[in-house]
Amino acid sequence: MADQAFVTLATNDNYARGAMVLGKSLRNHNTSKKLVALIAPQMSEPCKAVLKRIYDEVREVDVLDSGDTAHLAMMKRPDLGVTFTKLRCWTLTHYSKCVFMDADTLVLSNIDELFNREELSAAPDPGWPDCFNSGVFVFRPSLETYGKLLQHCTDHGSFDGGDQGVLNSFFNDWSTADISKHLPFIYNLSSIAIYTYLPAFKQYGGNAKVVHFLGKTKPWSYTYDPTSRQITGSAHDATTHPTFLLDWWSLYSRTVVPMLQEQHGDQPF
Amino acid sequence: MADQAFVTLATNDNYARGAMVLGKSLRNHNTSKKLVALIAPQMSEPCKAVLKRIYDEVREVDVLDSGDTAHLAMMKRPDLGVTFTKLRCWTLTHYSKCVFMDADTLVLSNIDELFNREELSAAPDPGWPDCFNSGVFVFRPSLETYGKLLQHCTDHGSFDGGDQGVLNSFFNDWSTADISKHLPFIYNLSSIAIYTYLPAFKQYGGNAKVVHFLGKTKPWSYTYDPTSRQITGSAHDATTHPTFLLDWWSLYSRTVVPMLQEQHGDQPF
Ligand SMILES: O=c1ccn([C@@H]2O[C@H](COP(=O)(O)OP(=O)(O)O)[C@@H](O)[C@H]2O)c(=O)[nH]1
Ligand SMILES: O=c1ccn([C@@H]2O[C@H](COP(=O)(O)OP(=O)(O)O)[C@@H](O)[C@H]2O)c(=O)[nH]1
Ligand SMILES: [Mn+2]
Ligand SMILES: [Mn+2]
Numbered sequence: 001m002a003d004q005a006f007v008t009l010a011t012n013d014n015y016a017r018g019a020m021v022l023g024k025s026l027r028n029h030n031t032s033k034k035l036v037a038l039i040a041p042q043m044s045e046p047c048k049a050v051l052k053r054i055y056d057e058v059r060e061v062d063v064l065d066s067g068d069t070a071h072l073a074m075m076k077r078p079d080l081g082v083t084f085t086k087l088r089c090w091t092l093t094h095y096s097k098c099v100f101m102d103a104d105t106l107v108l109s110n111i112d113e114l115f116n117r118e119e120l121s122a123a124p125d126p127g128w129p130d131c132f133n134s135g136v137f138v139f140r141p142s143l144e145t146y147g148k149l150l151q152h153c154t155d156h157g158s159f160d161g162g163d164q165g166v167l168n169s170f171f172n173d174w175s176t177a178d179i180s181k182h183l184p185f186i187y188n189l190s191s192i193a194i195y196t197y198l199p200a201f202k203q204y205g206g207n208a209k210v211v212h213f214l215g216k217t218k219p220w221s222y223t224y225d226p227t228s229r230q231i232t233g234s235a236h237d238a239t240t241h242p243t244f245l246l247d248w249w250s251l252y253s254r255t256v257v258p259m260l261q262e263q264h265g266d267q268p269f
Numbered sequence: 270m271a272d273q274a275f276v277t278l279a280t281n282d283n284y285a286r287g288a289m290v291l292g293k294s295l296r297n298h299n300t301s302k303k304l305v306a307l308i309a310p311q312m313s314e315p316c317k318a319v320l321k322r323i324y325d326e327v328r329e330v331d332v333l334d335s336g337d338t339a340h341l342a343m344m345k346r347p348d349l350g351v352t353f354t355k356l357r358c359w360t361l362t363h364y365s366k367c368v369f370m371d372a373d374t375l376v377l378s379n380i381d382e383l384f385n386r387e388e389l390s391a392a393p394d395p396g397w398p399d400c401f402n403s404g405v406f407v408f409r410p411s412l413e414t415y416g417k418l419l420q421h422c423t424d425h426g427s428f429d430g431g432d433q434g435v436l437n438s439f440f441n442d443w444s445t446a447d448i449s450k451h452l453p454f455i456y457n458l459s460s461i462a463i464y465t466y467l468p469a470f471k472q473y474g475g476n477a478k479v480v481h482f483l484g485k486t487k488p489w490s491y492t493y494d495p496t497s498r499q500i501t502g503s504a505h506d507a508t509t510h511p512t513f514l515l516d517w518w519s520l521y522s523r524t525v526v527p528m529l530q531e532q533h534g535d536q537p538f
Contacts, residue, residue: 127395130455175453196396
């Protein structure tokens with residue numbers, strides 16, 4: 001059987017920091033799967049180098065220069081740039097099954113059991129719970145599916161301007177067809193859900209396996225004081241549970257920063 | 270086959286106004302089912318009289334004076350008063366199947382097809398989407414289930430202090446067992462969901478069948494000018510879609526207010 005892999009995407013140095021923490025969190029929980037990062041060519045060399053130390057495979061993808069069907073689709077829908085890049089994960093056909101994870105997710109325990117699920121498995125989106133959230137999903141790489149997805153993008157666009165809209169309208173029976181394709185919400189616990197129904201978070205949140213820092217403010221938007229181990233600055237407009245944010249920063253400062261420093265040498269970053 | 274019924278609950282005159290609008294909205298969309306309102310004894314006579322004109326059955330329930338198992342459960346968990354009253358719907362054993370609807374819901378089209386579903390069917394809660402929202406659910410009246418529910422309440426309480434917490438921990442395989450028990454979200458469209466993921470609302474909200482004015486501010490908390498057909502006052506802290514709020518008020522002022530006026534005679538209300 002071909003390999004199985006966790007896949008993420010980072011088009012710039014900021015999301016790369018997220019991908020580094022995500023990769024480290026998967027390794028720390030002893031995943032037996034391969035780790036793949038899709039990156040854009042403009043990423044800095046030090047970031048690429050660090051990603052290569054954490055990930056088994058770091059693959060450059062660029063819809064703009066590709067000259068293939070993605071390129072054609074892109075010409076018609078320039079608004080969907082990052083979306084097309086995310087869909088590229090379906091081209092990883094040297095893996096039999098994959099789990100895509102946004103670069104703004106953090107793994108809190110081993111989640112290799114996700115590979116028992118079929119395409120397309122995902123957790124509900126708290127905003128509109130008949131949609132799945134596209135921050136964590138199980139899929140099967142396939143050039144046929146990839147082609148159909150691009151065609152769907154070109155024909156119908158995305159109702160939310162991003163990959164989540166496209167994927168939900170493509171896999172449009174997710175909410176009605178098969179309960180096994182509903183990942184438990186604790187595999188994609190959106191930080192905002194914590195505040196909308198706090199008693200449920202208190203009841204079930206202790207079992208969280210993946211936290212997803214969705215929304216405008218990402219963990220790397222904050223600053224952190226490693227000595228006092230506290231988030232500094234505007235942490236209080238945070239829509240994120242402070243504990244998860246500290247988990248992210250603790251992993252980042254302990255394990256990722258030293259690698260970045262090595263790569264940068266004397267240069268500041 | 271015994272009858273089937275839509276069931277709601279109103280313990281006071283405010284929620285009674287909601288129940289009147291809900292009942293009217295079911296009638297306007299030509300339901301073929303019976304309509305049942307559970308009420309508390311302290312409700313005013315005019316409200317009772319109007320409910321009796323709209324509903325087939327208006328039944329007084331009072332956990333405090335009942336002297337039965339609900340009474341005993343209540344003594345141990347006085348915090349769960351309204352919750353126990355809602356669970357009373359399982360005692361309506363002269364119906365074979367029922368759909369419970371909160372008094373703060375409004376029906377936008379015929380929804381009799383809900384009776385094709387089994388206990389316990391409900392729509393996901395947008396706050397924590399592995400929980401169902403207990404504002405709309407399909408159930409089978411049964412004294413056995415009723416007894417077990419009360420016992421569960423007494424033993425475990427409610428993680429959110431209300432009926433939703435109890436029902437979710439009792440029917441705790443809802444999120445994993447059977448997709449047919451997941452009602453589409455458009456059967457319980459929470460007004461707050463509209464703003465958390467607006468593109469999805471724009472995409473799917475046009476098919477809404479039931480809107481649920483959940484949260485602290487209810488339609489009857491606003492004031493309405495029937496001449497200009499506008500919500501007046503603090504409508505702008507509204508977490509509710511203005512169109513749905515106007516739908517509620519339009520139905521209330523056109524069909525419910527005249528009935529209340531008749532009942533009140535010269536008395537102001
Ligand atoms: O400029 C960008 C924007 C997004 N992404 C990738 O696309 C995912 C989805 O975007 P984001 O997480 O910002 O969306 P949200 O989850 O907040 O809706 C990210 O996690 C990254 O993996 C990226 O690489 N570069
Ligand atoms: O004082 C009360 C509170 C609640 N209810 C009933 O219980 C339901 C659930 O309460 P509510 O709708 O206020 O909760 P929410 O949906 O906002 O969470 C209401 O719709 C009513 O049917 C009632 O009759 N009297
Ligand atoms: Mn994300
Ligand atoms: Mn309600």
